[in-house]
Each structure stands twice: as structure tokens, then as C-alpha cells.
Amino acid sequence: IEAADAAGLAALVGDLHEADLGEIIGALDADERPLLVGLLGDAFDFSTLVELDESVRVQLIEDLPPATVAEGVRDLDSDDAVYILEDLDEAAQDAILDTFPAAERLSLERSLDFPEESAGRLMQTEFIAVAPTWTVGQVIDYCRETEDLPEDFYEIHVVDPGFRLLGTVALDRILRAKRMQAVGEIVDEDRRTARATDDREDVARIFERYNLISLPVIDDEDRLIGVITADDVVDVVMEEAEEDLRALAGVGDEEISDTVWYTTRNRFLWLLVNLFTAFLAAGVIGLFEDTIAKIVALAALAPIVAGQGGNAATQTMTVAVRAIATREVGRFNIARFVNREIMVSFLNGAAFALLVGLAVWGWYGERQLGAVIGGAMIVNLIAGGLAGVAIPLAVDKLNGDPAVISGVFVTTVTDCVGFFAVLGLATWWYGIV
Amino acid sequence: IEAADAAGLAALVGDLHEADLGEIIGALDADERPLLVGLLGDAFDFSTLVELDESVRVQLIEDLPPATVAEGVRDLDSDDAVYILEDLDEAAQDAILDTFPAAERLSLERSLDFPEESAGRLMQTEFIAVAPTWTVGQVIDYCRETEDLPEDFYEIHVVDPGFRLLGTVALDRILRAKRMQAVGEIVDEDRRTARATDDREDVARIFERYNLISLPVIDDEDRLIGVITADDVVDVVMEEAEEDLRALAGVGDEEISDTVWYTTRNRFLWLLVNLFTAFLAAGVIGLFEDTIAKIVALAALAPIVAGQGGNAATQTMTVAVRAIATREVGRFNIARFVNREIMVSFLNGAAFALLVGLAVWGWYGERQLGAVIGGAMIVNLIAGGLAGVAIPLAVDKLNGDPAVISGVFVTTVTDCVGFFAVLGLATWWYGIV
Numbered sequence: 001i002e003a004a005d006a007a008g009l010a011a012l013v014g015d016l017h018e019a020d021l022g023e024i025i026g027a028l029d030a031d032e033r034p035l036l037v038g039l040l041g042d043a044f045d046f047s048t049l050v051e052l053d054e055s056v057r058v059q060l061i062e063d064l065p066p067a068t069v070a071e072g073v074r075d076l077d078s079d080d081a082v083y084i085l086e087d088l089d090e091a092a093q094d095a096i097l098d099t100f101p102a103a104e105r106l107s108l109e110r111s112l113d114f115p116e117e118s119a120g121r122l123m124q125t126e127f128i129a130v131a132p133t134w135t136v137g138q139v140i141d142y143c144r145e146t147e148d149l150p151e152d153f154y155e156i157h158v159v160d161p162g163f164r165l166l167g168t169v170a171l172d173r174i175l176r177a178k179r180m181q182a183v184g185e186i187v188d189e190d191r192r193t194a195r196a197t198d199d200r201e202d203v204a205r206i207f208e209r210y211n212l213i214s215l216p217v218i219d220d221e222d223r224l225i226g227v228i229t230a231d232d233v234v235d236v237v238m239e240e241a242e243e244d245l246r247a248l249a250g251v252g253d254e255e256i257s258d259t260v261w262y263t264t265r266n267r268f269l270w271l272l273v274n275l276f277t278a279f280l281a282a283g284v285i286g287l288f289e290d291t292i293a294k295i296v297a298l299a300a301l302a303p304i305v306a307g308q309g310g311n312a313a314t315q316t317m318t319v320a321v322r323a324i325a326t327r328e329v330g331r332f333n334i335a336r337f338v339n340r341e342i343m344v345s346f347l348n349g350a351a352f353a354l355l356v357g358l359a360v361w362g363w364y365g366e367r368q369l370g371a372v373i374g375g376a377m378i379v380n381l382i383a384g385g386l387a388g389v390a391i392p393l394a395v396d397k398l399n400g401d402p403a404v405i406s407g408v409f410v411t412t413v414t415d416c417v418g419f420f421a422v423l424g425l426a427t428w429w430y431g432i433v
Numbered sequence: 434i435e436a437a438d439a440a441g442l443a444a445l446v447g448d449l450h451e452a453d454l455g456e457i458i459g460a461l462d463a464d465e466r467p468l469l470v471g472l473l474g475d476a477f478d479f480s481t482l483v484e485l486d487e488s489v490r491v492q493l494i495e496d497l498p499p500a501t502v503a504e505g506v507r508d509l510d511s512d513d514a515v516y517i518l519e520d521l522d523e524a525a526q527d528a529i530l531d532t533f534p535a536a537e538r539l540s541l542e543r544s545l546d547f548p549e550e551s552a553g554r555l556m557q558t559e560f561i562a563v564a565p566t567w568t569v570g571q572v573i574d575y576c577r578e579t580e581d582l583p584e585d586f587y588e589i590h591v592v593d594p595g596f597r598l599l600g601t602v603a604l605d606r607i608l609r610a611k612r613m614q615a616v617g618e619i620v621d622e623d624r625r626t627a628r629a630t631d632d633r634e635d636v637a638r639i640f641e642r643y644n645l646i647s648l649p650v651i652d653d654e655d656r657l658i659g660v661i662t663a664d665d666v667v668d669v670v671m672e673e674a675e676e677d678l679r680a681l682a683g684v685g686d687e688e689i690s691d692t693v694w695y696t697t698r699n700r701f702l703w704l705l706v707n708l709f710t711a712f713l714a715a716g717v718i719g720l721f722e723d724t725i726a727k728i729v730a731l732a733a734l735a736p737i738v739a740g741q742g743g744n745a746a747t748q749t750m751t752v753a754v755r756a757i758a759t760r761e762v763g764r765f766n767i768a769r770f771v772n773r774e775i776m777v778s779f780l781n782g783a784a785f786a787l788l789v790g791l792a793v794w795g796w797y798g799e800r801q802l803g804a805v806i807g808g809a810m811i812v813n814l815i816a817g818g819l820a821g822v823a824i825p826l827a828v829d830k831l832n833g834d835p836a837v838i839s840g841v842f843v844t845t846v847t848d849c850v851g852f853f854a855v856l857g858l859a860t861w862w863y864g865i866v
Binding site for chain 2: 017019027051139140143144149152153154170171172174175176177178204207208209210211212213229230231232233234235237238241242244245246248249250251254256260261263264267268270271272274275278279281282283285286289292293296297298299300301302303304306307308311312314315317318319322323326328329332333337340343344347348351352355356359415
């Protein structure tokens, strides 16, 4: 297929949805991708680029002739255009923007000026705004007669002469109303809005909480400047929940199309940090070499206590991180939440202290060793529970992202406390000094 | 406020969005919640219940008089009604459904018959369907004159006499078209649909992939039976990404409003499974007690290798679990994906072997010990990479949920291999038998 048969290719690919075409492009080898786009020519819809992984997209745009890219991007809705432009470096952005009509260029530049991951980057600047004195009939006639409407829209926005948002009217309200009715009478004034500088996570939360389909975006002076639609938010929500999951596992923003080299460096850093904390825990063990030399069984048993504490702490931490991210934990219920986690840690600590104590007694036939391990277990599970809830809350308080850093600290606590509890308790109990 | 001042309360609460009222209810004590609802009486909107955590909702419904619940649920859209009913036991469901008009009861019962987490549970059965011969004018007039329209809608569905879906028309297309045009001419026939029995995760993926606002649901005979809207999908997407995160950490479907006792039992099981695997690893260490007795430093160093392998494997596993869940990894690229993960494991294994080897040499001043630990490190990181990618793929192949069980197996592998590699290598190197 890649052998240059443009007409055949166009016939094959022409009817595909851009998401499906995007998947095909992703599956091709890197040098075949620009060939495909070149062969398709005008038939290639640049919104396909939005569906690609970031690394594939950036590479492909670099490989394409700048004029092709500029022309393709010009046909897109503003939110898709911003999505493609924001990953390019400034020189490449300017080269493309210079080919645009002045008004469009200005509006795109303004969108790109908003911080990354803000509502301003997510919105499309095409929308329909009318005065409250318009009648429903006028709105319908306007839609019938205007050529250059946004590609899809779900609401009509009502603004005052200064372009400040008064409210919105969903299209179904328009259909239900009589032609003579003024939109000012059927407008829903109690509408949520987002500021262009709001974080996109907050935007997603508004959508989730109030079950919206579209959300008007206003600037600092309450003027309507854009609209965010639910289909874009579905993507954001997916990415954000994924971000926490990846952050907790230490794989950052990696995509499966990233190169081996990029992935290795990306993961290396997280492993390096963990290595330091592992040496810390090793240092704790090193303090008790005499004890281990006398009771070698401790070398096998101490990791059980440390690991179990780590698992319990990870449970607590995961719940805490997500509760913070979704704002489920706030000022009002923080005490109740912390209390609950400590109670749970205590109960599971007691249960596993008993279980492990009995297992060790049974295995080694030494009741005292069972008591030492059991005692250390309850200490470490409670320490893990405390760390699992306190560290994410503290990181959040200091305006860090709990998902990114909590994991390292929490397992450091459970490793160090776990080893110290087992070996310290054994040293004291058996009177080894 | 709880002291019985109904009017004052209604004034305070009346203007709140149901999501905000839901948060207030969640923050109250359990016995205050039914009081609040009782005081609000008819002013209480039962869609507030949809915003509550499951455990709070079920408890509250049990505490309310059945007649109140039945009346409240009757006013809801069908998807909200199903959402509330599905958590109740059958007797409670029937008690409520019996008070409904026959047609509504049948349609709700049919929705409840679809499997949990299916498209059929998610859809609302209120929608507008017209024949392709209708004109745009007729549709608008129909909307103006009909009282009992769905609460919000974004598309008109076009069906044949057998109620089979022919396509859909977005409301903005209706507004743009001339009154005389037949909807059959502006219908978008290339529309994605979902079957009622499809998994809601697949539904969410269709929304994400094709950037939809609403999606028609059809039954086995291609008849239109409902509609799913993007606002419901936002919730699903959030829950599904969260499910994987929680499964990986072993906290299941717990919510922060669950009781201490429920949470403890919920986490206990996962910890118990992990405890067994920890004993397995301890057994590996136990095999080499003689070696440890001679070189006590190994007791401090072996956990470093085991832990680092666990961290690297968790990275790989997390990427694999998500790639499987989002179908990013399929038949075509599985080999490329596995290759990439093994290469990354090898590179990081080599890097950390060098680093740890040098660190141990520096710390203990023994070059041979450094070589042993470094050698074990590269072995364990490669083993971890293999396990991290192979186990989720195998679990998926066997139709299990990779997120739920992979973690236990993967860290079992890295713990056992890590300890075995360090202690076995040391035993062989130093000739201890």
C-alpha cells in the first residue's frame, strides 16, 4: 500500500473515522507516516493528529512540509489547533501561525498564552452569543443563514453589550420555545462557568459534579471567551486519573509509543530515589548485625514485617491520594477520615500481629520469637497507617502533588520502622548488647 | 438547624444544586440524614441521592419511609432511577416499582435486567425518535407542543417503522436546516451505537475515541431502546480509571464513607494474600541461613535488591495493566511492547547493577561483595521486567482482571528471585556449602 498508489489509498482510508486512521498511523513505522499523509494530500483530515500519542504527533509534524501543516491546522476547530500547536517549539508555532488570518492568529495566540493544563487551553473559541432581547425565531433564523457556525454546538450563550455572560440556553430549550419568546426569558442564569486560568482538573470536577455537557469560559472581566464541551472533558478525566496511577507507580507521563531510551531515563530517576531510601533501610539493618549474627532467623522474618507494613501503608496512601485529588476530603471531614484510617490500621495490625506471631511460633517452635515479630507487626502497621494518611495530606498542604512523592516517603517509613521494630525488639528482648 | 425548622431549612437549602446538597448530607451524621430529607419534604429532589456515596445512599433509603422513596424515585429520569434502584435488594426494588404506572415499571424492570456495569444500566429510556419523512418544521413543532419531553436532549433519533435506528440528527443541525427539509436528508447515518449488553467500559472508550456527546443504545434486533449521554460517561470514566488504581493497591471498591469495620475486612484479604507470598520469600532466605551467618552484611543488602526489583516491576506492570485496560496494546503491537519493556529492564538493570555494585564496594570496602550484589541486581530487574509484562498479559488472556491479581504475583517473583539471586550468588561465589 505504501508504494505510492494515492487513489487506492484514499479509497481505502477515506471513509475511516479520524480515530481509526490515527490508530493505523500509530501502527506504521516512523518513516512511513509522513508518506501516508503526503499521499492522502487534501483528503487527510488534520484532526487525526489529535488522536495520536504525543511523541508520534510531534515527530510526524517535524517530518511534514511546514506549508502542509499550516494549511491542515488552519481548517481545525480552535481547541484542536491549540492541542496540536502547544507541543511544538516556539519557532515552529510562529511559522504556522504567520500563515493564518490576523483574527484567528490572535485568538490562537491568546489561547496559547494560558498556562498548560488550564481551561483556556481546553476551550474552543467558536461559540454563538446573542443578546437577551433576541427572540427564539431570530436565533433559529440566524443559525439557518450563517455559514460560519461552530462545527458542533449544544448551547446558545446570552451576553450583555459588554460581552459579559448572562446565561445560556440549551438547544432543546430553543426547540421547545415559541418563536416569539425572547431568549432572555428562557435563559438559565444559574450556570456554572470556568475562568480561563482554572486548572483543567477543576474543570473536569465541575463537569462530573454538575453533569454538564458544555461549560462557558470567561476571562478576568467576566467576558465570555470560549466553551469547553464534555467530549474534551472525557479525555481530561481519563488522563488525570491515569496521572495519579502513573505517579504512584513512578512512570510519569510515559506513553507506550515512547522510545526505549526515553522510557529508561524516565523510570531511572524514580528507581534512583527509591534506591537511596532502600540504603537507608539497609543502614537500619546494619545497626543490628550482632543481633542477626546470633539469631539468623531474623534476617528472613524482618522483611515480612517491613513488606506487610508497606502494603498496608500503600492501601491507606492510595485512598488518601485519591480522596485529596477528588476533593472528597476537605476541611469538614479530615478528622473523621484520619480517625478512620488509624482505626483500620490498628485493627489490621492486631489481626496480623496475632497471625504472624502464631505462624512464627509454629514454624520455628519459639514462642518468644513469635511475640517479637507479632509486636513489631502491630507497631509497623500503625506506623504505616499514620504515614499513609499524614504524608499525602502534608504534601498537599505544601502544594505538592501527593501522588508523585508520597510513595517514596511512605515506604521509607514502613521499611525503616519495620526493620527497626523487629531487630530493636529482638535485641532488647533477648538482651543482646 | 436540625431542630425542626422546616421553613428555615428549605430556604437555606432550596437553591442549592443537588451535588452541593449531596455533599452536605454526606457530612451529616447518619441519623440526621433522614431527618433532613423528611423536613424538606416535597422540596427534596431525589436526584440528590445519585450524588451520594453508595453506602450513605443505601443506608438513607432504608431509613426513609418507603412511600417517600417511591414517590421521589418516580420523578426521576430513568437512568437515575435505575442507579438508585440497582443497589437495593429485590424486595425493596419491588416495593418501589409496584407504585409505578405499568409502562414505567416495565421499562425500569427491563433496564434492571441488563447486567451490572452494562450500557443498558447506564442509558436513559427517554428519547425522541421520529420517522425520516418528518420535516425539520414538524420536529420543531413537535418539541414545542409536547409536554412530556426528556429533561435534556441533544439529538433527535431517526427510526424506521420497526423502530430500528437509521441515524441521528444533532440539534444544531436541526437549527441550521430549513423548515421544509426532511430529517431523512440531514441525518448522520454513520453513527456509532452501543448494544444494551455492552460493558460500560467499552461505552466509555467509544465516547473517548469518537468524542461523542450522546450515544444511541440498541437491542439485539437493532431497535433503539435508549440513549447514553456524555455527562454519565464522565462519571464512568472516573470510576473505571480509579478501579484499576484501587485494584493495584488492593483497596477494592472502598469509599471514604465506608465504616471502619467494612474497610478493615476489605483490606485484610489483600494483606493476607501478600502475607503468604512474604512467607514464601522468607522461605527462600531461610534456605541460606548458613551464608547469612557467615556474611551478615547480606541481611542488609538482599532487601535492597528485592525492593528495587519490586519497584521496577511495578513500573512495568502499571504500564502494562493500563495499556491492556485501554486496549492500547493489541495483537499488532504486543511484540513491540514486550520487546520495549525487556530492553528498558535490561538498561536500568545494568545501570543499577553498576551503581549498587560501586556503592557496596565503597561502603564495605569489599569488591567481591559489590560484584555479587550488582550481579543479583541485574538478574532481578530483568526478572521483574519480564514478570511485570508477562503476568498482566497472561491474566488478561485467562479473562481475569490484570489490575486485581498481577501485583501479588509480580512482587512475589521479584522478592523470591531477588533474595535467591543475592544469597545464591554469594553462596556460590564464596564457596559456602
